[in-house]
Amino acid sequence: MVGLIVSTLHRTVMAGTSLLLGTTGEIITERSGVLNLGVEGMMNLGAAAGFIVTFRTGNVLWGLLASLVAGVAAAALHGFLSVYVKVNQTVSGLALTMLGVGLAGVLGKPYIGQQLPVKLQAVELPLLGDIPFIGELLFHQDVLFYTGVLLSLASWFFLRYTRGGIRLRSVGENPKASESQGVPVQRIRFLCTLWGGAFAGLAGAHVSLSYSTSWTEGIVAGRGWIVVGLTIFSLWNPLRGMMGAFLFGGIFVTQYILQPLGVPPNLLAMLPYGATLIVLLLDGLRKDKRSLHAPAALGEPYIR
């Protein structure tokens, strides 16, 4: 019984890792005032690039690098258009999602059903991994999980306690005032968009290199949109984002738990999407709290 619980929770953590990575990145992007609705597209590209390069080279590290580059490149397109050209960020993000989903579908077509020769292996941390239960749960995970958790904690600390974090937030709250203080608004926004893209790329890599190891079309399956929802749910706080990511990891796993009980699989597949709506609805009941936390200039191009 204990074994079953631990293995269920272990899978929960695994399922939540891609959401954790994506949310941590999107929080930074949005904190700087840029709304990037292209997460689904960036994750798809990251997943495809990671899978294809790993398949071709047989080396997961090259795959991870490819995912990172793909995510950053996609984000650069959105960043350039929304920060420098100042187009409508909602539409640009949607276009990025279409492009990313399309490219991933076309590039991944020859690999449908193929199995990776190597996958992203779990790494057992010394000492910590020996702790009963917790060790198994948290310290027998893959590199991306550790990266996600550490960077999420670091982002929280950075945003809250450092000068750089304050500058970043100020750009998203009141770009005009920040600029008068000599903060390079556009450059910071562009870099934060790239940073978010890197995370989304890695989030995609986790889906295709660790969580699943054979390629199917639509492998990301809306996780990017759940990330966008979780970013709102997190009130732009990386620690709350981490909580949300693993909560949703649990919801993904619940599907597999309920399946043997005879619940139709199509109804179970609705769970993560329905849960996103419910979580945001509950969040909306505290609207005052959200308007307090949302970056004031989110989604608005800064025009001097």
Next chain:
Amino acid sequence: MSEADFRLGGWQVSLRWELRQKQTPLLSALTLLAALAMGFLCVGLAFMLLGVDPLFALGKIFLGSFGSLYGWKETLTKGIPLFLISGGLCVAYQAKFWNIGAESQLLMGAVWSTWFGLRFGESISPGLGIPLLFLVGFLGGALWGVIPALLKVRFGMSEVISTLMLNYVAAEFVSYLIVGPWKGKSKYGYPYTEDLPKHLLLGTIPGTRIHYITLALGIVISLLLFLLLYRTKFGYEVRVVGESPEAARYAGIDYVRTVVSVMIISGGVAGMAGVGEVAGIHHHLSYPGNISAGYGFTAIITAWLGNLNPLGGLLSGLFFAGILVGGDAIQISLRLPAATVHIFNGILLFVLLLGNFFLNHRPVLQIRRR
């Protein structure tokens, strides 16, 4: 106004964008053409990167859709749902309500009308049944579309996320219905519902799949939506809400009522498109990917390409229907996957955005010696 300054050798280059005071129709047309040309250039590049001869592929697309009588028939058939949906999206987007959920509003229209047709169809005459089919489909789409509107005005939930999530939910729901409770007994185990009664099926122009009732509805409704947007007080209010909800409130415009109305229209007409697909093409409910070839997403672009004007949406809808048909043609002959169309869509949406920016801003380039 935005600026970019950089040094090039001993020269100081500065590029500024000034807000254009007014846009002439000639300029609008030129930007649109330039954007499309750039879009096709990018799409051609994408084909090259995929190892496909771009001229051959693009030629295939347009010959496949507009190059033959058969192509035209198919293009018009696929245009029908696009005409309806993009007309509705124009209304929603003018209020800056980002409805990304037309895909599932279409599906819910299909679900409701299938239910109605199977449940009551036998006992109703076609003269009454077909209008009722469209009415029920409208209601199905409208109710599904009103959910995100209410979530937005009551709970401040981003409509982009809610409409997208509802897309996933509706697609799973349709799949559940057709493999589960609604699976047709006469379908030999295939995941379809029973066919609608024969007298409720929509007539087609002989030799084609063009269900003309829906086609006529698409054209008439686009015209009505155009009049609604540009000739009525409601249309004016929609645009004020889109410009600035604050200003709208100040002017005494009911924000909640406007947003809800906009989504009743947008969701409802998408639902009618679903009726057309079920009663005009498939005759039963089947997998969501069969019922809609991504019409709800493609219509986002046709609405933009038509400058959020429902009449423009007719033209751009026809154009994009052609791309969908041509896309099918190259999928078969070049063995490209269905996702190719998304690349097309994404690229064109990007260049349209850029074109929009040029339309609103004038570049001012200054080069000075330092």
